[in-house]
Every structure is written in structure tokens, then in C-alpha cells.
Amino acid sequence: MPTQTIGIIVNGATGRIASTQHLANALVPIIREGGLPVGEQRLLPRLLLVGRAHSRLAAVARAHDIAHWTTDLDAALASPDHAIFFDAAATAQRVPTLQKAIAAGKHVYCEKPLAPSAQQALALLQAATARGLKHGIVEDKLHLPGMRKLLAVVKTGELGRLLGFRLEFGWWVFDGSDRTCQRPSWNYRAQGGGLILDMYPHWRYVIEGIIGRIVRLSSAAWTAVPERIDENGERYRVAVDDSAATLVKIEGGVFGTILSSWATRLRRDDLFTLQVDGTQGSALAGLHRCHVQPAKATPVIAHFNVMKDIGADYRQGWNEAPPLASYCNPYRAGWEQFLRHVADDAPLVCDFSAGARDVAFAHACLQSMAERAWIDMPQ
Numbered sequence: 065m066p067t068q069t070i071g072i073i074v075n076g077a078t079g080r081i082a083s084t085q086h087l088a089n090a091l092v093p094i095i096r097e098g099g100l101p102v103g104e105q106r107l108l109p110r111l112l113l114v115g116r117a118h119s120r121l122a123a124v125a126r127a128h129d130i131a132h133w134t135t136d137l138d139a140a141l142a143s144p145d146h147a148i149f150f151d152a153a154a155t156a157q158r159v160p161t162l163q164k165a166i167a168a169g170k171h172v173y174c175e176k177p178l179a180p181s182a183q184q185a186l187a188l189l190q191a192a193t194a195r196g197l198k199h200g201i202v203e204d205k206l207h208l209p210g211m212r213k214l215l216a217v218v219k220t221g222e223l224g225r226l227l228g229f230r231l232e233f234g235w236w237v238f239d240g241s242d243r244t245c246q247r248p249s250w251n252y253r254a255q256g257g258g259l260i261l262d263m264y265p266h267w268r269y270v271i272e273g274i275i276g277r278i279v280r281l282s283s284a285a286w287t288a289v290p291e292r293i294d295e296n297g298e299r300y301r302v303a304v305d306d307s308a309a310t311l312v313k314i315e316g317g318v319f320g321t322i323l324s325s326w327a328t329r330l331r332r333d334d335l336f337t338l339q340v341d342g343t344q345g346s347a348l349a350g351l352h353r354c355h356v357q358p359a360k361a362t363p364v365i366a367h368f369n370v371m372k373d374i375g376a377d378y379r380q381g382w383n384e385a386p387p388l389a390s391y392c393n394p395y396r397a398g399w400e401q402f403l404r405h406v407a408d409d410a411p412l413v414c415d416f417s418a419g420a421r422d423v424a425f426a427h428a429c430l431q432s433m434a435e436r437a438w439i440d441m442p443q
């Protein structure tokens with residue numbers, strides 16, 4: 065099989081998500097395997113890493129045996145050998161960075177959220193389309209084993225008519241005073257931070273991908289932990305939401321709830337769970353597993369027993385969905401789809417129009433909070 069090289073600029077290469085998922089678990093394995101089979105050829109990524117800190121960038125490049133790296137974004141964008149630009153740097157810089165990449169004629173792939181506002185996201189879509197460039201957004205959560213199993217269960221129709229859903233997400237993020245905060249401080253600042261902007265883009269494509277099109281929502285968001293300590297040991301005021309609750313109406317009448325928080329302690333099956341209830345059964349998925357309770361195994365619950373704890377185990381009567389035949393790292397799955405889209409024109413669901421809708425959902429939730437009203441999701 066002949067090999068075709070494809071140049072990829074990876075911006076924000078020292079960041080948590082770029083260095084772990086996109087490099088270590090996706091692009092580097094594709095390179096080590098000799099490239100991705102696409103049609104009659106193998107597509108071999110040639111990487112150019114971009115970051116701000118010279119020494120950290122050099123260390124990432126060394127760790128992955130990548131020869132080319134630079135702290136000069138403009139020089140990277142001027143390279144004729146790199147047709148793709150990928151952005152996984154902090155969210156606040158995304159719009160100007162993508163604008164530059166589009167102006168330089170690069171195909172663009174990027175982490176979510178595509179932009180801080182729906183208008184900016186649409187403008188990026190228009191700019192990339194006008195120049196005839198390919199565009200894609202990371203929508204990794206639907207590739208998780210738990211979500212793939214849940215989608216398969218919903219698709220069979222075995223749950224009957226869908227009635228409702230419940231999405232729960234979160235864990236405790238330390239404020240930095242006695243234990244180090246597990247998230248970067250920019251997550252809690254006005255430019256690019258906030259749980260809704262960070263996580264709700266995921267919830268849009270998960271809900272619409274598995275349950276149905278969102279038509280309306282009502283949302284509240286708040287700051288549970290108002291002060292934190294940053295990477296330099298400085299105390300700062302949190303400027304954005306770290307917790308949110310949302311009611312969602314789906315086309316056809318299904319309602320659901322979303323509870324998300326970085327200020328909650330876990331006593332759930334997983335960090336992120338989605339339960340879907342139907343007339344013929346319910347399914348509950350986490351990151352990896354999915355359990356189903358069919359109507360015939362549903363316990364008959366008549367009333368509360370207020371006098372005695374009857375010790376019932378409500379986790380009984382749920383069957384675990386079988387393992388997947390094969391599993392690919394979700395970020396690698398996204399890269400494979402995007403590379404096939406660029407090289408072979410394969411269809412891509414998670415393009416910038418999907419990314420713009422992800423942001424529109426987050427934006428509508430913030431608008432609902434500000435106006436204390438139900439908001440129609442833009443079509």
C-alpha cells in the first residue's frame with residue numbers, strides 16, 4: 065500500500081487533552097502503525113507541535129519522538145507542508161487562532177467548544193466553507209463504550225416509546241487550598257471558562273445523537289465555590305458557573321434533566337451517566353458500561369415503608385449490555401473520521417455546523433438563566 069504524508073499542526077500541544085488523548089492515544093499510535101489505511105493508501109501524519117513554553121514543548125516532542133515543534137504559531141501556519149491545523153489550546157484563544165488558520169488555507173479541526181458564542185461559531189463555519197476548507201470538531205463522548213451501547217439499545221426499539229432521560233455529570237474539584245485543583249484556572253475565569261461553555265457542547269450532541277432533537281430548554285447555573293487558588297498559588301474570584309441544572313424538551317415530547325457540577329461528591333455508577341426511560345424498559349449508561357431493565361424485570365413498588373428499611377436493592381433486575389466487538393479510543397476515532405474526510409471526502413457528522421449547534425445549546429442555557437425563561441433552541 066503506498067504511503068501519503070499529511071502534515072498536521074497541533075496547537076496547544078503541551079496541554080492536558082492534546083498531549084494525552086490527541087497525541088499519546090491517537091496521532092502517535094497512528095504514526096507508529098505506519099499510517100491510517102484510507103482507500104488504496106496509508107495516510108501518515110507528519111506533526112508540527114505548537115505551544116507557548118519552549119521547554120515543555122521540547123519535552124512533549126521528545127516523549128513522542130516528534131522532530132518538529134515551534135513556539136511561533138505564525139511560522140507554523142506559513143508551512144506549506146502542513147495542510148491541517150488542529151487547535152487544543154485554551155478555549156479563550158480559539159476564535160482568533162482558527163481565523164488565522166482559515167486565512168492561511170488550512171483544513172481545521174479543533175477541540176470543543178468551537179467558540180465562546182454561537183455567532184462566533186457560525187462565523188467560523190462560514191469562513192471555512194467560503195474558502196472550501198474541511199472543518200471538524202471533537203465530539204468524543206458518543207464514541208465512549210457506554211454511550212455506544214446505550215445508542216445500540218435505544219436503536220433496537222426495545223425500550224418502547226421514549227418517555228424521559230436524566231443526564232448526570234460531575235465530581236469534586238478541589239479549590240487548591242489543601243489539595244491541588246484538578247482543573248486549569250482558566251476554566252474558572254471569564255474568558256473561555258465556565259461549566260456550561262465547557263460541558264454543555266458535549267451534552268448537545270450526546271442528547272441529540274441518542275435521544276432526539278432538542279427544541280426547548282430552561283436552565284439555571286451558579287457558582288458553588290466562589291474562590292480558588294491558581295497554578296501560581298494566587299487566590300482568585302471565580303467569575304463563571306461551576307454547577308448547572310437544565311430541563312430539556314425533545315422533539316416529540318420527551319423531557320429530560322441535566323445536572324452537572326464540579327462541586328459534588330460521587331455516589332453514582334460513573335462520572336457521567338445517562339438514563340433513558342421508555343414504556344418497555346430503561347437503560348442507564350456510564351462511560352464504559354450500560355445496564356438495561358426490561359418491563360418484565362421492573363419491580364412492583366407500592367409505597368414508601370416509613371417504619372422500616374426493607375433493605376431493597378434497586379440495582380437488581382438490570383442486565384449488563386454485552387461488551388463491544390471492538391473499541392477505539394474516542395479521540396482516535398474522531399481523528400480517523402476527520403482524516404478520512406480530508407483525504408477521501410468521507411462524510412463527517414461532527415463538522416463546524418455541529419460544533420456551532422453545540423455552542424448554541426450552551427448559549428441558550430446561559431440565556432435562559434439570564435432571562436429566567438424557557439428558550440427555544442435555534443433550528
Ligand SMILES: NC(=O)c1ccc[n+]([C@@H]2O[C@H](COP(=O)([O-])OP(=O)(O)OC[C@H]3O[C@@H](n4cnc5c(N)ncnc54)[C@H](O)[C@@H]3O)[C@@H](O)[C@H]2O)c1
Binds near residue numbers: 077115152176202
Ligand atoms: N473533548 C474533551 O472531552 C475535552 C477535555 C478537556 C479539554 N477539552 C478542551 O481542550 C482545550 C484545552 O483544554 P485542557 O484541559 O487541555 O487545558 P490545558 O490548560 O491543560 O492546556 C491548554 C493549552 O493551551 C495553551 N494556552 C494557550 N493560550 C493559553 C492561555 N491564554 N491560557 C492558558 N493556556 C493557554 C497552554 O500552553 C496549554 O498548552 C479546551 O478548549 C477544552 O475545552 C476538551
